[in-house]
Amino acid sequence: MRCLAWNCHGLGNPRTIYALQKILKKKDPDVLFLSETIQKSCKLDKIRVQYNLHGLFCVDPMGQSGGLAMLWKEQVDLRITSFSKNHIDVEIVDTNDLKWRLTGFYEEPDTNSRKLSWNLLRNLGIRNNIPWICMGDFNEILWAQEKEWGMTRPKWQMKAFRDVLEKVELDDLGFSDHWFTWKRGKTKKTLVKERLDRAVANKYWYNSFPKYKIAHMDCSQLDHSVLLLDTSSNKKTRSNHGKRRKRQFEAMRGQRRGSKDNY
Numbered sequence: 001m002r003c004l005a006w007n008c009h010g011l012g013n014p015r016t017i018y019a020l021q022k023i024l025k026k027k028d029p030d031v032l033f034l035s036e037t038i039q040k041s042c043k044l045d046k047i048r049v050q051y052n053l054h055g056l057f058c059v060d061p062m063g064q065s066g067g068l069a070m071l072w073k074e075q076v077d078l079r080i081t082s083f084s085k086n087h088i089d090v091e092i093v094d095t096n097d098l099k100w101r102l103t104g105f106y107e108e109p110d111t112n113s114r115k116l117s118w119n120l121l122r123n124l125g126i127r128n129n130i131p132w133i134c135m136g137d138f139n140e141i142l143w144a145q146e147k148e149w150g151m152t153r154p155k156w157q158m159k160a161f162r163d164v165l166e167k168v169e170l171d172d173l174g175f176s177d178h179w180f181t182w183k184r185g186k187t188k189k190t191l192v193k194e195r196l197d198r199a200v201a202n203k204y205w206y207n208s209f210p211k212y213k214i215a216h217m218d219c220s221q222l223d224h225s226v227l228l229l230d231t232s233s234n235k236k237t238r239s240n241h242g243k244r245r246k247r248q249f250e251a252m253r254g255q256r257r258g259s260k261d262n263y
Contacts, residue, residue: 001076001094001231004029005104007137007197007224010038011047019219024051027217027228030073033088033104035137037067044069059083070104082124086117087136089124098208100131107139111157114140118164125168131205134170135227137182137197142172148180150192170200177216181225197227 004027008016011034024032032053037044041058048056054074061067062085070088072078077093081101089103103124107117124134140161141147165171181197184190199214206212213233217226 001031001092002027002029003031003033003102003135003229003231005033005035005135005137005197005199005227005229006219007035007106009036009223011043012038016222019222020047023217023219023226029228030076031078031090031092031102032069032071033102033136034069034071035067035104035106036065037061037069038064039067044071047071057083057088059085059088066106066108068104068106084120086120087124098131100205100208101127101133103132103134103136105134105136105138107137109139114157114160118160121164122167125170128169128202129204131202131208132170133173133199133201133205133229135197135199135229137224139196141194141196146180146195148193150194165200169202171203171206173199173201173206173212173214175199175214175216178218178225179216181216181227182223184223197224199227199229 004023006023008020010016011020037058038061040060041056044058045056048071053071055070055072055076055078057070057080059066059068066085068083068085068088070080070090079091080088081091082089086107087103087105089101091099091101093099105121107114121134138161141153141158142162143158144153144155147153175198179195180193181195183193185192197216209231211232213230215228215230217228219226
């Protein structure tokens, strides 16, 4: 199964629609999670029909910001379990009758909302007894090395993110392809790159899908990369589950120097 998560930053932008068309045609995902749609359900339903998708669940934006959408194919056995302005949580029953959770997550850029969002993640983690993967734009980094240029991220802010993932027993799943998932600016003085988008999962999930792959797909002139999850890829995204996250990241940093696969 292929699942895609993307902060599209407004589906009213022609460049965004064009990028989405290319992605859907090339990767043909079974489940699609979009954040910052800035569109109401009527607009998104046109996209559902255009791309022959069966299911659509929307959280409408608040004014000119926010908005979430989950879309899926007809053959996907999917049930919405909860939602808010920051998440859509679903249960999926796989073809081999395995039930697992997928949470599309979006954290706003405003750091004043972090505490509420991390509390939401803790509440979602209460029901952590089945395979669970959470993916999307967390608008936060785990370690200073996940940012290049720009203002230094406060250590306490990164630690708060690491702490909540540890509390709900979610591990970073790693990635392949390019390192950063968000960029802004075009010159050396203005350019900032960060790894804000990621997939995290509990041990039940990655033990159930040992051949998974997470890829970062660049969208050229748009801010955010696309996260593409393939649950049964022949080329597995390597990761060091079970070790301390700092050691895990040091392995990722070492791979960054000379490999396209990072773990």
